[in-house]
Amino acid sequence: MLTLIQGSRYTSAKCIQCEKPARLTVEHVFPDGAGGCLTAHILCKVCNEHFGKNIDGPYLKQSVVELARNAYRIGGRRGVIPQPLGGPYKIAGPVGRSVIKLDTDFRPRIIPQVEDIEIMECGAISVTMVIDATDRKNIPTIVRSKFERFFKSERGLGLGWTQEEQERGILSTINKYMSAPDVETPIGVLSGTMEMKLDTVFLEAAKVAFELAAIEDGDVFINSTKAKHFRTLLGRVDKGRMESSMSFEEILKAFQAAPLPAGSQVFLGIQYLTGGKAYEHHVGILSGPHVIVSLFGYVYIFGDLRAYMGRSAIYTNNVVSGEVRYAKM
């Protein structure tokens, strides 16, 4: 039923947002940083940048979106897979306080902690450090840079060590650490907070709904009062937010939209369309006058967005394979 497509066939002489006749740029309807591969030439450069900076950008920074990108290994334009729970976390362990970060695969890694150099009573110098076992190969570099800085400091110069004595001190410390036993990474409770700005996530869905209606219905939608209304609202979005005086409920009302819970009929329909993998897809459904948008399984319905009862259409975008499928009924 759904066929593979490369991009939208929609062509227009003017930008769907500012309505100026301009050279149109490629817009990713679902943001490319979130695995979106449905493209269309629908926005001028200025409007494309406005949507990118104020809608797509803030959306991609939401923890829930970063978690989804991590789960599906979506690196985005720079290929960097986000880790919203990375830390750093401070944990008390057998060798003092450790600072731990979680890597992309949620493996804990100790961030090298090199304490200040101490001068012992016997005249020797010592340094304490806690590093990750995988950093053992970096011990020579870490020790050398710490000691060289120390020997240039007032305290270091005060020792009056010759170049040879300094070098001997560095080498013996390196040897001592290279042969030091591993201690298991301390385990503790990592506590952090995940923040999700409902309005920022919603505004991305609103942008998608607007663009899908324009692609599917062309001028019939673009010239409608509903499109004009959306244009005004979307034009006002600033860094992922509407004016701070607007509550989330008021924003939903302004767009005549509602969130749909995961147990709803529509959600089950999306599950059916995506082979039970709604969370691995972005989906757009134009059903009668309504437009439904699902981003990573977060579903919103935009009531009466289309000006007329056009034919129904479905877009699915698999965020892992990048495949976009389309059907018109």
Ligand SMILES: [Zn+2]
């Ligand atoms: Zn424009």
